[in-house]
Amino acid sequence: MNVEQALSQLKEKGYKFTGKREEILSVFAQEKRYLSAKDVLSALQMNYPNISFDTVYRNLSLFEEMEILEVTELEGEKRFRFQCSTTRHHHHLICLDCGKTKQIHACPMDWLEDSEEEEFQVTGHKFEIYGYCPECSSAAVQA
């Protein structure tokens, strides 16, 4: 997935093309890490000083719905990142400082014995590993 694909997906579904939408997408395309709504707002304020939280939230929700962005909830707030892969199921190591991620292709659900979940009607799961990426952990040592 890249910005062009996302934009044409918007067009297909009858959503309009706007400079703000393009820029939100390019921020995610460049950063490739988890960002909060606040992060996105700050990034957009350079070129759009009057942009509001509403617009950011509305577009983030739209992109989530269209599966252009992945979402997770971390420390009480939603974080979004560009979809790594629409086809392959995966999990992440997540840097608690900068939001950078590393993919993990193994999924614990594959290893569970069926007996473990047999009584429950399973609808989803979450597996995330938290920590600090090389850059952020070395910064922490200096501080």
Next chain:
Amino acid sequence: MNVEQALSQLKEKGYKFTGKREEILSVFAQEKRYLSAKDVLSALQMNYPNISFDTVYRNLSLFEEMEILEVTELEGEKRFRFQCSTTRHHHHLICLDCGKTKQIHACPMDWLEDSEEEEFQVTGHKFEIYGYCPECSSAAVQA
């Protein structure tokens, strides 16, 4: 862990014994599932009609700090449950409807190849399976 142990732990650390604290603990001891602050408030309002959210939150935080309760964040709100085990690491299947849980003793961290996490300084992880317990899924069918 049971209510008595929790109460004596409070005493040890110099915290006072109050009827509300005891009742919050007994609610968790009886329910043995994830409850939101609102759930706890409702439960306490029977015997303490004037109890406030502040008291509930303050005590939940205290119990969390003392490791009497486990916490997770689900659908934008904190949920608490009585500590299953202070010694053995575990994960849960969680019913999204009633908060009931089923322990899973296997931990995906044990199965990961070390290479996967070598660059990150890992501080924690979350593995939860969501779904509906037998009671709640049969209720859903009827509805």
Next chain:
DNA sequence: CTCCGTGCAAAGCGTTTGCACGGCG
């Protein structure tokens, strides 16, 4: 008698929604 625990009220934070206008298609 001394703090700690509590209720009240207000504020805090992230997020959502109603409204009217302006710009994309």
Next chain:
DNA sequence: CGCCGTGCAAACGCTTTGCACGGAG
């Protein structure tokens, strides 16, 4: 030129905090 996207403002839900009083130790 019609409707979607936007900014503004207000409201929302969950949680936290300042204050003064009352009850546990």
